[in-house]
Amino acid sequence: EDKVVQSPLSLVVHEGDTVTLNCSYEVTNFRSLLWYKQEKKAPTFLFMLTSSGIEKKSGRLSSILDKKELFSILNITATQTGDSAVYLCAVDNYGQNFVFGPGTRLSVLP
Amino acid sequence: DAGVIQSPRHEVTEMGQEVTLRCKPISGHNSLFWYRQTMMRGLELLIYFNNNVPIDDSGMPEDRFSAKMPNASFSTLKIQPSEPRDSAVYFCASTDRGTAGEQYFGPGTRLTVT
Numbered sequence: 729e730d731k732v733v734q735s736p737l738s739l740v741v742h743e744g745d746t747v748t749l750n751c752s753y754e755v756t757n758f759r760s761l762l763w764y765k766q767e768k769k770a771p772t773f774l775f776m777l778t779s780s781g782i783e784k785k786s787g788r789l790s791s792i793l794d795k796k797e798l799f800s801i802l803n804i805t806a807t808q809t810g811d812s813a814v815y816l817c818a819v820d821n822y823g824q825n826f827v828f829g830p831g832t833r834l835s836v837l838p
Numbered sequence: 839d840a841g842v843i844q845s846p847r848h849e850v851t852e853m854g855q856e857v858t859l860r861c862k863p864i865s866g867h868n869s870l871f872w873y874r875q876t877m878m879r880g881l882e883l884l885i886y887f888n889n890n891v892p893i894d895d896s897g898m899p900e901d902r903f904s905a906k907m908p909n910a911s912f913s914t915l916k917i918q919p920s921e922p923r924d925s926a927v928y929f930c931a932s933t934d935r936g937t938a939g940e941q942y943f944g945p946g947t948r949l950t951v952t
Contacts, residue, residue, distance in 0.1 A: 762940055770929055770943035771881075816881065818941070825894060826871065826933075826941055830880045 732829035751817030752799040759822035842944035856918040863932030
């Protein structure tokens with residue numbers, strides 16, 4: 729059965745801290761891994777990763793994929809209160825569907 | 839493009855009533871997904887369509903739920919009869935399956951069944 733696991737499920741940090749969110753997966757036909765940020769509304773797209781070892785970066789956020797070990801990490805440096813959200817990892821199971829993980833709820837305290 | 843459009847944005851109904859949620863995917867996208875999200879269960883895939891054809895509805899909770907996609911620009915998710923445990927946010931998302939692209943989510947419909 730296709731599965732996406734995220735850890736930790738919940739994380740509380742203070743502004744300025746660096747956090748690493750983890751996503752591991754088992755799917756039958758991997759095409760890409762996607763990270764989304766969800767605040768109070770719909771998930772919004774952060775990154776799409778298709779190749780191992782190539783870091784994607786956007787401001788203080790970065791992500792990398794390891795297709796051999798079947799995981800990805802999302803790093804956020806110098807966290808701000810506006811980073812508080814649920815971060816969802818999803819895998820595009822090519823030709824099938826998107827499988828979402830349970831999400832990591834990040835709370836950044838001032 | 840206006841993005842994925844969902845209506846209504848909020849729906850409050852009484853147990854036993856029929857509820858119809860609507861979605862207009864992004865023009866040109868050939869896949870459409872219906873999700874349900876609750877605090878307890880997270881984001882759950884209910885059903886998805888490729889080229890208007892339902893591919894996998896194994897996530898549909900029970901016979902009270904049904905979904906249709908009569909054409910490439912419109913889909914409905916119907917609950918009949920509704921129950922309090924159906925209260926959730928229902929998201930519609932679309933993507934172009936011809937490319938390894940992201941899913942674009944609509945704003946969601948917050949359903950409350952009393």
